[in-house]
Structure formats: C-alpha cells, structure tokens
Amino acid sequence: MANPNILLTRIDNRLIHGQVGVTWVNHLGANLVVVANDKVAEDEVQQNLMDMVLPDVIQTRFFTLQKTIDIIHKASPKQKIFLVVRDVKDALSLKENGVPIEYLNIGNMHYEEGKKQISSTVSVDKEDIEAFKKLDELGVKLDLRGVPNEKGKNIMELLEK
Incomplete structure (x- = not known):
C-alpha cells in the first residue's frame, strides 16, 4: 500500500x-x-468556519485522531494532503500509530500558565518538550515557522535554551 501523500x-x-x-x-x-482533532470532528460550527476560510477548490475533512489513523492510508495519491493538528501530543500520537509524518511544521502553540515561551508564537510545557524529543528520536524533521516565507528554526535548539 502506498503511503498517503502528506505534503x-x-x-x-x-x-x-x-x-x-x-x-x-x-x-x-x-x-x-x-484536520485531525477529536473536538472539531464533532463540531459542525467550527468546521463551517474553517471551510469558509479556504478556497472552494480545496476539500476538507474533519477527523478524530483515531479515524485519521484508521483511514489515512486509504488516501488516493492524487490527494495532496495538508494535515493540521492542534498540539504536539496529537502529532506524536498520529506518528506513533502509523501516520507517516516525516516533517512537522510548528506554527502556533499559545501561551498558557505554566508554559515557557520559546518563540513569538510557540510556548511549551514539560509534556510538550517530551513529545518533541520523541518525535525528534523518531526522525521527524521539526521546523518552527509561522508562514512559508519565514526562515524556519530548529525547535530542538530552542528547547535546549
């Protein structure tokens, strides 16, 4: 079975x-x-809001993490997939359960009490750091950037500061 075409x-x-x-x-x-997210998979209002943002030619799917794991390998090679998750723990869960994530863009992880800010858009706690370390060990390329034309940063270097 071919790997899904996750861009x-x-x-x-x-x-x-x-x-x-x-x-x-x-x-x-x-x-x-x-969009792999358990809450949004069950929230039509959120789904509609996200659909409205994207051009009509782009298809969207809102799946739970488990459903993503179960069906991602059935994707057609013609489907050029942009996979979006809410946090690093979800990304790790997908990777550990066979979703072929080779490259992970870290865009936005908002600041909350108990988190350490490591860039203008990314804050992490101990669990997040552990999850990033595991992804790094699994060979996932970790690239921190908000928009494509920014220069990416290696999150592992930022975590060590």
Whole structure:
C-alpha cells in the first residue's frame, strides 16, 4: 500500500484560520486539508468556519485522531494532503500509530500558565518538550515557522535554551 501523500503536517492551536491556512495551502499546492482533532470532528460550527476560510477548490475533512489513523492510508495519491493538528501530543500520537509524518511544521502553540515561551508564537510545557524529543528520536524533521516565507528554526535548539 502506498503511503498517503502528506505534503506537510502543521501544529496550530487555531487549526485553519484566516490567511495562515490559505497561505500554507497555496504554498504547498495542497488540494485536501485534513484536520485531525477529536473536538472539531464533532463540531459542525467550527468546521463551517474553517471551510469558509479556504478556497472552494480545496476539500476538507474533519477527523478524530483515531479515524485519521484508521483511514489515512486509504488516501488516493492524487490527494495532496495538508494535515493540521492542534498540539504536539496529537502529532506524536498520529506518528506513533502509523501516520507517516516525516516533517512537522510548528506554527502556533499559545501561551498558557505554566508554559515557557520559546518563540513569538510557540510556548511549551514539560509534556510538550517530551513529545518533541520523541518525535525528534523518531526522525521527524521539526521546523518552527509561522508562514512559508519565514526562515524556519530548529525547535530542538530552542528547547535546549
């Protein structure tokens, strides 16, 4: 069975929103956006809001993490997939369960109490750091950037500061 054509996996706590969603889709040449998130998979209002942001030619799927794991390998090679998750723990869960994530773009992980800010858009706690380390050990390329034309940063170097 061929691997699904995942162009990029992105962590963004807002998932698809405004220019960012559109910018990445255009940059990648994606024709399918898969949002892997248990809450949004059951929230039609959220889904509609995200659909409205994207051009009509782009298809969207809103799957639970488990459904993503179960069916991603059935994707057609013609489906050029932009996979979006809310946080690093979800990305790790997908990777550990056979979703072929080779490259992970870290876009937005908002600041909360108890988190350490490591860039203008990314804050992490101990669990996040552990998850990034595991992904790194699994050979996933970790690239921190908000929009495609920014210079990417290696998150592992930022975590060590």
